[in-house]
Amino acid sequence: MRRLLAILLENEAGALSRVVGLFAQRNYNIETLTVAPTEDSTLSRVTLLTYGDADRIEQITKHLNRLIEVVKVVDLTDGDHIEREIMLVKVRAVGEGRAEAKRMSDIFRGQIVDMTADAYTVQLTGPSEKLDAFIAALGDTTILEVVRSGVSGIGRGEKILSL
Amino acid sequence: MTERLSGGEMLIRALQDEGVEYVFGYPGGAALHIYDAVFKQQRIEHILVRHEQAATHMADGYARSTGKPGVVLVTSGPGATNAITGLATAFMDSTPIIVISAQVPNEVIGTDAFQETDMVGVSRPVVKHSYMVKSADEIPRIVKEAFYIASSGRPGPIVIDIPKDTTDPNETFDYDYPETVSLRSYSPATRGHGGQIRKAVAALMRAKRPVIYTGGGIVQGEAGDMLTAIARMLGYPVTNTLMGLGGYPGTDRQFLGMLGMHGTFEANMAMHEADLIFAAGARFDDRVTNNPTKFAPDAKVIHVDIDPAAISKIVNADIPIVGPVSEVLTEMARLIDAALEEDPERIDRAAIDAWWGRIDRWRRTHGLDHDQRHRAGTNGAMLPQHVIQAVYRATQGEAYVTSDVGQHQMFAAQYYKFDAPRRWINSGGLGTMGFGLPAAMGVQFAHPHDTVACITGEGSFMMNMQELSTCMQYALPIKIVNLNNQALGMVKQWQDMQYGGRHSHSTYRDALPDFKALAESFGHVAYRVDDVGELDGVMADTFGPKHKDDLVFIDAHIDPDEHVYPMAIKGGSMADMVLEREPGRDDIREDV
Ligand SMILES: Cc1ncc(C[n+]2csc(CCOP(=O)(O)OP(=O)(O)O)c2C)c(N)n1
Ligand SMILES: [Mg+2]
Numbered sequence: 001m002r003r004l005l006a007i008l009l010e011n012e013a014g015a016l017s018r019v020v021g022l023f024a025q026r027n028y029n030i031e032t033l034t035v036a037p038t039e040d041s042t043l044s045r046v047t048l049l050t051y052g053d054a055d056r057i058e059q060i061t062k063h064l065n066r067l068i069e070v071v072k073v074v075d076l077t078d079g080d081h082i083e084r085e086i087m088l089v090k091v092r093a094v095g096e097g098r099a100e101a102k103r104m105s106d107i108f109r110g111q112i113v114d115m116t117a118d119a120y121t122v123q124l125t126g127p128s129e130k131l132d133a134f135i136a137a138l139g140d141t142t143i144l145e146v147v148r149s150g151v152s153g154i155g156r157g158e159k160i161l162s163l
Numbered sequence: 164m165t166e167r168l169s170g171g172e173m174l175i176r177a178l179q180d181e182g183v184e185y186v187f188g189y190p191g192g193a194a195l196h197i198y199d200a201v202f203k204q205q206r207i208e209h210i211l212v213r214h215e216q217a218a219t220h221m222a223d224g225y226a227r228s229t230g231k232p233g234v235v236l237v238t239s240g241p242g243a244t245n246a247i248t249g250l251a252t253a254f255m256d257s258t259p260i261i262v263i264s265a266q267v268p269n270e271v272i273g274t275d276a277f278q279e280t281d282m283v284g285v286s287r288p289v290v291k292h293s294y295m296v297k298s299a300d301e302i303p304r305i306v307k308e309a310f311y312i313a314s315s316g317r318p319g320p321i322v323i324d325i326p327k328d329t330t331d332p333n334e335t336f337d338y339d340y341p342e343t344v345s346l347r348s349y350s351p352a353t354r355g356h357g358g359q360i361r362k363a364v365a366a367l368m369r370a371k372r373p374v375i376y377t378g379g380g381i382v383q384g385e386a387g388d389m390l391t392a393i394a395r396m397l398g399y400p401v402t403n404t405l406m407g408l409g410g411y412p413g414t415d416r417q418f419l420g421m422l423g424m425h426g427t428f429e430a431n432m433a434m435h436e437a438d439l440i441f442a443a444g445a446r447f448d449d450r451v452t453n454n455p456t457k458f459a460p461d462a463k464v465i466h467v468d469i470d471p472a473a474i475s476k477i478v479n480a481d482i483p484i485v486g487p488v489s490e491v492l493t494e495m496a497r498l499i500d501a502a503l504e505e506d507p508e509r510i511d512r513a514a515i516d517a518w519w520g521r522i523d524r525w526r527r528t529h530g531l532d533h534d535q536r537h538r539a540g541t542n543g544a545m546l547p548q549h550v551i552q553a554v555y556r557a558t559q560g561e562a563y564v565t566s567d568v569g570q571h572q573m574f575a576a577q578y579y580k581f582d583a584p585r586r587w588i589n590s591g592g593l594g595t596m597g598f599g600l601p602a603a604m605g606v607q608f609a610h611p612h613d614t615v616a617c618i619t620g621e622g623s624f625m626m627n628m629q630e631l632s633t634c635m636q637y638a639l640p641i642k643i644v645n646l647n648n649q650a651l652g653m654v655k656q657w658q659d660m661q662y663g664g665r666h667s668h669s670t671y672r673d674a675l676p677d678f679k680a681l682a683e684s685f686g687h688v689a690y691r692v693d694d695v696g697e698l699d700g701v702m703a704d705t706f707g708p709k710h711k712d713d714l715v716f717i718d719a720h721i722d723p724d725e726h727v728y729p730m731a732i733k734g735g736s737m738a739d740m741v742l743e744r745e746p747g748r749d750d751i752r753e754d755v
Binding site: 017065 | 295
């Protein structure tokens with residue numbers, strides 16, 4: 001089961017390494033991980049994508065909660081939520097391929113954020129599947145480099161994760 | 164008026180304010196400012212050990228026998244890394260120790276400076292929490308938090324890493340020790356869920372084949388009295404884990420002994436056949452359950468624990484209750500008492516009597532005392548069981564007993580009956596050889612007028628025997644009973660049972676010291692015993708007035724071929740046990 005966890009963490013040196021260390025120690029996988037301070041600068045918010053059955057996720061959640069610096073853990077996939085990921089793709093853009101790359105970017109509502117005579121850098125935002133689909137759709141276009149942010153998530157509606 | 168103190172002085176002052184009596188430590192460059200602060204005061208006694216690992220086990224022994232955190236002070240680099248085994252030992256058994264490790268100065272951290280080790284990083288998987296001091300003025304708050312976190316909730320070890328510059332004697336600060344701790348991200352449960360507790364009580368009263376199974380949480384959580392009250396009201400059988408011994412009186416008729424890998428036949432059978440298991444302060448360790456998929460097939464499980472992560476980790480709990488065991492058991496006792504008051508017939512006494520009938524039969528036919536097996540060893544050799552029983556008699560069951568890891572540990576757990584909590588002290592979770600002697604020292608410091616025995620094996624003893632020197636320095640009257648089988652007995656037993664008797668690196672018969680002479684060379688009293696007939700005499704001298712103030716080392720030469728039984732059969736249920744030596748059998752678990 002694919003699970004997206006949102007974690008509020010004390011914004012302190014070493015706190016993130018405990019979260020990451022926990023996954024390594026207990027043989028859990030981290031698929032993607034994003035982290036940044038929140039509007040309250042004493043708190044960081046981590047969004048962590050992992051896979052596991054219900055028992056495993058329950059154990060992960062419990063062990064995360066055991067860490068002193070973890071303030072809250074929520075499994076976003078338990079309810080309605082929004083997921084977004086940002087991707088920057090540098091593609092070869094020469095000859096016919098140049099127009100093709102532009103066209104694909106437009107279709108996926110990407111933005112070309114940098115260009116040279118030979119390359120475009122396309123920025124794309126959306127759920128991870130959309131980013132996957134874009135890569136697949138690039139077809140013959142040569143991909144020079146891809147960087148993805150990992151998934152960020154937030155609950156839909158009134159639900160909020162706070163202290 | 165607030166005082167002006169240096170970082171080093173604030174540290175020691177904060178320890179005083181926490182009521183610390185002893186610090187177990189070993190100095191070195193990065194710790195010297197702190198050591199100077201230690202020198203300038205009298206309230207805390209610093210105990211100079213001979214190896215930092217031993218300091219951690221001493222602090223652990225102190226903590227386990229008192230419930231108060233034990234404190235360790237080590238220097239950076241090798242001093243800090245030597246403390247890791249002790250941290251891991253404390254972590255696995257959830258005991259509160261605080262390791263203060265000096266660190267190289269802030270300005271050189273990260274440069275591979277002399278004796279620099281990333282202590283916070285190295286220790287991270289084996290601590291409940293850790294701190295890196297950034298500036299001296301954080302020290303009082305950090306010490307306050309460390310003591311609180313170490314001893315609350317599910318207790319555990321804490322590291323405080325202190326760079327040398329933050330202890331500089333030339334920089335002083337206003338000292339103010341905080342009275343309270345405020346940690347928004349840490350709030351251990353203070354009581355159990357009322358509805359769950361009522362459900363648990365109802366299930367308990369309906370049970371026909373119940374077992375109460377409790378572990379170290381009862382000891383640590385000071386819930387022994389409540390457990391006993393509940394067991395007496397219900398009249399149900401009780402079994403304890405290796406860590407939980409003493410949580411329920413070992414000589415009580417309702418006590419089935421220890422359960423698990425080397426548990427008693429009746430305890431393991433009762434667990435397997437139970438229709439209800441009431442687990443409290445226990446964690447369904449793999450050394451208890453054997454194969455979890457075959458665990459107690461008919462049993463409904465009630466599980467009380469302070470740590471939500473311990474619940475449904477191995478065995479699914481039908482009625483989970485998160486909370487401090489003492490609080491939860493008190494509430495349960497109240498409800499049980501009220502229910503029985505209202506209707507004494509609520510419990511199916513006929514079913515419970517029939518259940519006891521089966522248990523008593525198991526006990527009679529296969530209990531620890533069921534045969535003459537322990538009357539004599541091969542060629543009349545003394546058996547380890549004899550030695551433990553002699554220690555038990557000589558101490559009237561009232562000693563603090565520490566142990567190491569191996570066969571001797573299991574014999575001690577099986578044959579010494581503990582009637583009170585915090586008396587049996589051993590490394591159950593990590594299984595740390597070398598724990599016994601330093602742990603006994605920590606216990607003796609905490610309880611200077613009580614009898615402290617260390618039941619060890621020659622292999623384990625040699626892992627920390629340098630501490631005989633510390634014992635001499637501080638005149639500790641510990642009684643060390645060395646069950647000398649001239650082998651890494653537990654390893655050898657597995658090799659006998661599973662590897663066709665090929666004793667790969669488990670014996671060293673010709674390379675052992677004369678332990679009597681060794682102990683005497685440190686100024687201690689020592690005996691060598693080979694014959695069972697001499698046992699009671701030596702024990703009477705050892706534990707009697709004659710050697711009240713002496714450390715006595717008894718080198719007991721026992722039958723090298725004795726095995727520990729019962730022993731769980733690998734991959735089986737709890738009912739699958741080997742009960743005695745069966746030549747050619749090789750289906751035993753593989754990991755020691
Ligand atoms: C530090 C450490 N190393 C290795 C082991 C594995 N081990 C478990 S029991 C044992 C043998 C212990 O020998 P001894 O102390 O003489 O006890 P005996 O089993 O002979 O009573 C060993 C090597 C361990 N538990 N701890
Ligand atoms: Mg031995």
